[in-house]
Amino acid sequence: xxxxxxxxxxxxxxxxxxxxxxxxxxxxxxxxxxxxxxxxxxxxxxxxxxxxxxxxxxxxxxxxxxxxxxxxxxxxxxxxxxxxxxxxxxxxxxxxxxxxxxxxxxxxxxxxxxxxxxxxxxxxxxxxxxxxxxxxxxxxxxxxxxxxxxxxxxxxxxxxxxxxxxxxxxxxxxxxxxxxxxxxxxxxxxxxxxxxxxxxxxxxxxxxxxxxxxxxxxxxxxxxxxxxxxxxxxxxxxxxxxx
Numbered sequence: 013x014x015x016x017x018x019x020x021x022x023x024x025x026x027x028x029x030x031x032x033x034x035x036x037x038x039x040x041x042x043x044x045x046x047x048x049x050x051x052x053x054x055x056x057x058x059x060x061x062x063x064x065x066x067x068x069x070x071x072x073x074x075x076x077x078x079x080x081x082x083x084x085x086x087x088x089x090x091x092x093x094x095x096x097x098x099x100x101x102x103x104x105x106x107x108x109x110x111x112x113x114x115x116x117x118x119x120x121x122x123x124x125x126x127x128x129x130x131x132x133x134x135x136x137x138x139x140x141x142x143x144x145x146x147x148x149x150x151x152x153x154x155x156x157x158x159x160x161x162x163x164x165x166x167x168x169x170x171x172x173x174x175x176x177x178x179x180x181x182x183x184x185x186x187x188x189x190x191x192x193x194x195x196x197x198x199x200x201x202x203x204x205x206x207x208x209x210x211x212x213x214x215x216x217x218x219x220x221x222x223x224x225x226x227x228x229x230x231x232x233x234x235x236x237x238x239x240x241x242x243x244x245x246x247x248x249x250x251x252x253x254x255x
Contacts, residue, residue: 015196016115019130022196023110026137026189030103032182033144037096040066040076041173043155059173062093088154092147096179099143103186106136110193130193137190141183148179 040061057068066076079085085093111117113130152172159169 018192018196019110019114020116022134022189022192023107023114024189025185025192026103026106026110026133029137029141029144029182029185029189030100030107032178032185033096033099033103033140036144036148036175036179036182037062037100039173039175039178040064042092042151042175043170044173045167045170058170060170061175062089062096086154088147088150092151095143095147099140099186102136102140102143106133106140106190109133109136113193130196134190134193137186137193139190141186141190144179144186145183148176148183152176 038061040063041059042061043059045058056070059066059068062079064076064078066074068074082090109129110133113126113128113133115126155170155172155176158164159171
């Protein structure tokens with residue numbers, strides 16, 4: 013029962029992780045500009061994401077521009093795109109396997125196949141968390157390095173945005189959920205297998221009664237065969253049969 017509860021808890025964590033990874037992939041605020049202009053027509057906030065760059069003006073206008081050219085993007089941005097998409101795909105596969113490996117569900121086969129599906133889903137979640145952690149860490153490193161570079165103008169300096177923190181949190185959820193799935197199904201407690209192999213008391217009593225009934229029937233048949241002695245067999249014949 014405790015293992016089933018832990019599996020449900022891990023499934024919820026993994027679900028939160030994949031939702032956070034998808035949201036972080038689509039959000040445009042992976043890095044945010046902290047520069048504030050003095051002119052009213054100057055942009056007060058600039059945000060850059062994996063797929064688009066957005067600008068928020070002091071007049072209340074908000075505009076976004078998609079990044080169409082892939083080859084013109086820096087290496088860390090191309091890597092972040094690829095790994096975040098792969099993280100979402102791996103987490104989705106893990107959810108499909110986890111739904112088959114949950115002990116509280118009826119589908120997924122026997123206990124052995126459910127255990128294998130749960131361990132496979134845990135591996136998918138851990139891989140998805142790793143794929144989500146790599147771009148978030150690399151992106152943060154590039155932003156901090158660029159911010160601390162004195163040769164870069166202050167208007168071109170950015171800080172880590174909310175999408176980076178969402179990616180870190182999602183990676184943690186996926187790691188914890190995958191670890192719980194792997195640990196909860198990695199082995200059995202001592203004596204658990206023997207308890208499973210023992211039949212229920214009612215079934216055990218019925219088997220004993222059937223065994224006793226079969227033993228009594230065999231004893232009766234053996235008694236009938238043994239009661240026919242050779243003398244009884246001779247009395248069944250008459251001399252007239254040989255005349």
